[in-house]
Amino acid sequence: MAEPESTSFPGRTDCPPITPWLLHWFRAYSRSYLRRHFHAVRLARPGAPPIDEARPLVVYINHPAWWDPLVGCLLAERLFPARNHYAPIEAAALGRYRFMERLGLFGIDPNASRGAAQFLRTARAVLSHGQNALWITPQGRFADARQRPLAFRPGLAHLAARLSGATVLPLAFEYPFWEERTPEALARFGEPVVIESGRTCSVSAWNARFESHLAEAMDALALQAMDRAEEEFEVLLGGTAGVGGVYDLWRRFRAHLRGERFRPEHGAFRR
Numbered sequence: 507m508a509e510p511e512s513t514s515f516p517g518r519t520d521c522p523p524i525t526p527w528l529l530h531w532f533r534a535y536s537r538s539y540l541r542r543h544f545h546a547v548r549l550a551r552p553g554a555p556p557i558d559e560a561r562p563l564v565v566y567i568n569h570p571a572w573w574d575p576l577v578g579c580l581l582a583e584r585l586f587p588a589r590n591h592y593a594p595i596e597a598a599a600l601g602r603y604r605f606m607e608r609l610g611l612f613g614i615d616p617n618a619s620r621g622a623a624q625f626l627r628t629a630r631a632v633l634s635h636g637q638n639a640l641w642i643t644p645q646g647r648f649a650d651a652r653q654r655p656l657a658f659r660p661g662l663a664h665l666a667a668r669l670s671g672a673t674v675l676p677l678a679f680e681y682p683f684w685e686e687r688t689p690e691a692l693a694r695f696g697e698p699v700v701i702e703s704g705r706t707c708s709v710s711a712w713n714a715r716f717e718s719h720l721a722e723a724m725d726a727l728a729l730q731a732m733d734r735a736e737e738e739f740e741v742l743l744g745g746t747a748g749v750g751g752v753y754d755l756w757r758r759f760r761a762h763l764r765g766e767r768f769r770p771e772h773g774a775f776r777r
Contacts, residue, residue: 562673563672563673564641564665569646591638656721676696692727
């Protein structure tokens, strides 16, 4: 799998740099961390919709939990390996984790008037290159996956109104518990929006359209989560199963005595 090259565009000082070796380390760390804390990371079939690889990509997601960036990092690596990936983050948080500046993250101040202009300037620089992808959480806050309306902040819509030749792709996340002591990380893509000219719609119209597409994906994912329809998902990453400790040691020993294969899962699901 090819690693993105270190990115800097002449005359585009607002496009964040990416350090390949640091990105490779962070992705490996994220996979290990997700394995320890989830039973599996699952993507609803049929996966990512077909998109034009020559167009810049905006992926916008709901924001139900702290885990969203790590799950997004895994999806970016597995599904869009040829792209350079970028995302905004609150400047205060970035100040505490300075190494993330070398991973494609850029700081913004959401509570200052200059924050919106800063976001649009950097986002447009990122999306001026067809191989780039921008990941954003337009709700701008943590919000339960069942909360409606989604109440997007206007940044994504303002960006769309300034784009041409780009794809905007909704992505829903949810983290339910099924039959194991660790939760499932579920993801589902919605219907992509291809923007030929952002000026064809008003900012409010773009905002309503994006909210509707993500809400549809979230509602469909909620039904799958409630049904626990394992066959409707592809497993992107297997994680922790079983109870652990002495109890699983005994179960393993008993399976050995019976000549059976030890399966740590508590329920019927198989990764």
